[in-house]
Amino acid sequence: MNKQEIYSYLRENGVEFDVSEHEAVFNMEELAALGLPHTEAIAKNLFVRDDKKRSYYLITVRGDKHVNLKEFQQKYGTRKLSFGSAEDLSALLGLTAGEVTPFGLLNDAGHRVQLCLDADFTRTPETLIGVHPNDNTATVRLRASDLVRLLTERGCDVRTVEL
Numbered sequence: 001m002n003k004q005e006i007y008s009y010l011r012e013n014g015v016e017f018d019v020s021e022h023e024a025v026f027n028m029e030e031l032a033a034l035g036l037p038h039t040e041a042i043a044k045n046l047f048v049r050d051d052k053k054r055s056y057y058l059i060t061v062r063g064d065k066h067v068n069l070k071e072f073q074q075k076y077g078t079r080k081l082s083f084g085s086a087e088d089l090s091a092l093l094g095l096t097a098g099e100v101t102p103f104g105l106l107n108d109a110g111h112r113v114q115l116c117l118d119a120d121f122t123r124t125p126e127t128l129i130g131v132h133p134n135d136n137t138a139t140v141r142l143r144a145s146d147l148v149r150l151l152t153e154r155g156c157d158v159r160t161v162e163l
Contacts, residue, residue: 001106006133017142024136026098028063041128045100047089050079061118101132105156114157122160
């Protein structure tokens with residue numbers, strides 16, 4: 001799904017959201033410099049894989065959090081983790097570097113990527129999350145509970161994690 005298809009999908013499913021269109025950004029520092037509203041809701045997304053390339057994860061946390069992959073591996077019993085390649089990102093989620101977002105799981109027909117969503121986004125049903133709509137020229141803010149609902153309804157594997 002491209003950006004416009006994501007917007008349509010959200011509307012078709014009755015999801016309230018707002019969008020900030022902006023120049024392309026490729027990291028959290030560039031995004032922070034834009035001065036977007038609800039900065040506390042902006043998510044950082046890490047596309048990782050295990051050392052055998054059998055399991056893929058999208059780790060989504062608040063933008064100000066640091067993720068230690070070794071600690072994640074130990075806590076959640078995964079094999080050794082490293083960042084996924086640009087080729088895997090494109091093949092599995094239809095995304096390029098800078099576009100990584102939970103909405104990419106809507107492109108994952110084989111459901112090979114598990115979303116590991118930081119529990120900070122699931123504390124209350126009203127908690128907002130800000131993510132790219134499969135395009136790094138916009139940020140969509142919606143309730144994290146709506147995002148989880150949409151993804152699970154499509155068969156995506158969503159896990160809440162404490163980081």
